[in-house]
Amino acid sequence: MSIHPQIIEKEGKKEFVVIPYEEFVAMQDSLEDYEDLKALREAKAESSEYTPVPLSSIKEDLLKD
Secondary structure (H helix, E strand, O other): OOOOOEEEEEOOEEEEEEOOHHHHHHHHHHHHHHHHHHHHHHHHHHHOOOOOOOHHHHHHHHHHO
């Protein structure tokens, strides 16, 4: 992704940055993807403390009731 910012100065100091809308949307999508990936990694780390249960065992337990 390439960004084409326009910098606006106020009293000789850089104050604002303006980017084309399409670039803003692309940046927003990338940030959302990053947040999703971060949440997935956290969930995987939390789930590593649990012992997996085979599906066949769950089916057997459900059929017993």
